Amino acid sequence: MARLKKSDLIGLALQAIADGGWVIELLTKGNEHPARFKMSRAGVEHHVRLYIWNLSHGGKSRSEHEFRIQITGIEQFEPEPDGRTLILGWGEEFGVFAAFDVQHRLGALGASPSIQITDATLKSAAEDGGAAQDKGDGERAVAVRPGRLGRYVENQEAIHAGDLSALLGDEPEDEPTDLEKSLIDLSANDLKREFGTPGEADLRADVIAQIDSLLGALDESRPAEPGQIGHNLPPEAIDEDVGVAPAIEEAANGIRDELAKPEPDAAEVGKAGAKLAWAAHLLDMAKAEGAKLIEKGKDLAREYAAKALWGAAGTIGVVFKEEIVALLHRVAEAVLRWLQHVSIF
Template sequence: MAKLGKAKLMAAVFRGFEAAGCTVTPISAPGTHPIRFVIEKGAVHQTVRVYIWNLTHGGGAARPKHEYRIQITSGIRAFDPEPDGITLILGWSEQFGVFAAFDASRRKSALGASPSIQISEATLNRARVIGAAVQDKGNGEFAVAVRPDRLLGYVENQSQAHAGDVTAILTPPSEDEPSDDPDDTVLEDAIQGRREFRFGSTEELAQRPNVLERLAALEREVAKLRPALASRGHNRPPELLPTETETLAGQIEEAASSARTELQNPEPSVAKVARSTKFFRWISRTAAAAKAEAGKLGQKLKEKARDRTADFIVAGGLFGGAALWEEILNLINLVTNEVLKWLQLL
């Protein structure tokens, strides 16, 4: 696949932000690399500095076959941080339709001769399907892959993403008024670190297995969707098997895995667990709202449903039957309840 010039690479970046409803105002002159610009959307006003290259396969016989990389060229000797802004180090893949994003905070020193930064094919593929994915590169470094429609989410949650948590990127931003639900407040306080948490009490340690048991059950149910996904195009017409279902299944798996991994640590990241739970509550509410709308229309979806995720939750029979989706949604609610109990014990 032919490499893109810098102008087309930056056009891909701009399209991602504009698709999210951002206004993009360039600061640097055309043809400059890195390029600097301002993105604005509502309360978001962010100056961004972007270094970008084509993401390519290769690096010689010594490199793994399933590895992709950016090769640092254009005379770049170091990644300069954006004062009072954010710096992005990106690679764009036309093949996968995703960006690879690397942690600028770990690359503050001078670069060596012809350096490259790698990411796996599996990470790129997963991001293509679910929107965002991380790869643990060791030594506390995580590479991120993100679809253009999630690029704004990456900018807003860059530190979390490079700490291995992309749940906030996967959760669509709410356009509603702030919730007065006390459970939402509990989760938001945990995400924002508004209080101290103490681990190790008898009650807290007794509650963790309950959460882990529910998470394991949820992951088992989601795994049952895989045979249907694998048979796409064989036993059923492809148009009846929307890729969004695969997206949602992957997002649920990502959130469940993130929460489970943390809860197995002696002192888990409460914020990560709460972000996964916030995502689960969004899924549950979306499903409830969509089913209510479908009921008003004689179990038929509106021609322009307000949320594509709602479309295929309601039409859950497309993948293993509505009963399977109902059980997944039931387990999501059970996980949420158990996490909220756990948070109250900290």
């Protein structure tokens, strides 16, 4: 069976999460295992530790239905402090990830322990998006299609507790728009860039002008007594009713700061642009789905955006917010034009 290299496995998982609209910042080298990374989207941010192996069949002498990962190269699993820990197996022939609950695997490991999952669970996930298998002792092995891996990360605890609604929901996959995909693609760190070429200054000035309009519109739509919002928006802040504006402002200011430099970090600009495009996407979805999301939304990021758009306290005018959505699109498009101009393929 095809076997992927460690760097490919890590890349596959990161790509699956990125395809869900998350901006990924890898904190370890490409083949370092476990991999650690930061995933962020519209003000929501998770630090993640990723353990991943190929999923293989149990062997000739084993049940034909048995698949497993074999834990090699580590003495024990170490959970990510204040973050998420993923134990994944990539099942190439099923096109799904197997995911195991780190809370049940925190003890010392043997010389070459393995963790099993059945083909029925893997097939079921390939069809339905996700599936769980009771392994006894309260442990559930989960299988998840790549397009929903981001949801798995967000709802890991509930899913291993048996609530698969986040994986099985009828909502469309959180597919990024073409604009977001293009920005994410052009945010690759290994792309060469060239600055100061003819026309580049004009494109750069256009981005800054659009950002100024956006920040101005945000200022105007701010309630009379806004309450000062902190710098970064930590994940736990989702529960607070602070709106999506701080995350937008942070991304916009980040772009402006970079573009003030003679040689900006284009990858950072691209990632921030993707964040703005995603915010616009969320706000569009929230507008379409209306206030019901505020009550029922399972996707925290979308709920968060819905609150921001509709104004949880009724203090923010929709007309202003629609204008802001349009401005977010314009900034992201301007960033894309600039990135396309400075990137060398």
